[in-house]
Amino acid sequence: MSFSATALLASVTLFDGSSCYNADIRRPMATLKDAAARKSILATIRLVVPAGAARPAPPVGPALGFYRLNLMAFCKDFNARTQKYKAETPMQVTLTAYKDSTFEFVVKSPSVSWFLKKAAGIETASTRPSHVNVSSLTLRHVYEIAKLKQADPFCKHISLEALCKSIIGTANSMGIAIVKDL
Numbered sequence: 479m480s481f482s483a484t485a486l487l488a489s490v491t492l493f494d495g496s497s498c499y500n501a502d503i504r505r506p507m508a509t510l511k512d513a514a515a516r517k518s519i520l521a522t523i524r525l526v527v528p529a530g531a532a533r534p535a536p537p538v539g540p541a542l543g544f545y546r547l548n549l550m551a552f553c554k555d556f557n558a559r560t561q562k563y564k565a566e567t568p569m570q571v572t573l574t575a576y577k578d579s580t581f582e583f584v585v586k587s588p589s590v591s592w593f594l595k596k597a598a599g600i601e602t603a604s605t606r607p608s609h610v611n612v613s614s615l616t617l618r619h620v621y622e623i624a625k626l627k628q629a630d631p632f633c634k635h636i637s638l639e640a641l642c643k644s645i646i647g648t649a650n651s652m653g654i655a656i657v658k659d660l
């Protein structure tokens with residue numbers, strides 16, 4: 479699968495950063511307790527689904543079918559939420575199934591190292607990052623990845639600057655140099 483830096487930039491430019499679609503995981507405990515009292519949880523299902531491409535086939539079909547959840551509703555909602563990501567981006571889904579056959583889910587994008595490798599067009603990180611840089615990316619790439627990560631659960635209250643610093647740290651630990659311009 480080829481995934482050039484240009485393609486990544488093209489895809490992330492479409493992302494306006496305005497839609498924080500994930501459930502607010504920082505709601506007060508009281509609210510969580512109320513929710514638990516209202517609905518009893520049947521199962522928690524973890525799946526990896528390509529962005530914009532959920533369809534009623536494995537792995538999604540059997541997993542949701544087993545708990546008698548509305549498969550088409552999931553596919554439609556998931557595809558709408560993930561359309562801003564480049565096709566094939568492996569999104570991590572955590573789905574909570576309730577006993578009344580309803581469900582909720584949160585979507586998390588792949589790891590920072592996944593995005594860095596795709597942007598740099600490399601399959602593996604440097605085996606000796608302190609001695610050999612295998613690739614370089616610009617601050618612009620870092621910023622675009624930070625904007626995507628900010629849409630993840632647990633990340634939306636972290637500043638772009640803090641996310642960028644952490645991404646640069648990850649890049650350096652993988653032997654990817656971050657430069658101003660290529």
Ligand SMILES: *[C@@H]1O[C@H](CO)[C@@H](O)[C@H](O)[C@H]1NC(C)=O
Binds near residue numbers: 607611654657
């Ligand atoms: C790798 O790139 C970083 C800049 O991100 C630089 O500080 C470091 O010296 C480089 N390492 C090597 C071995 O060239």
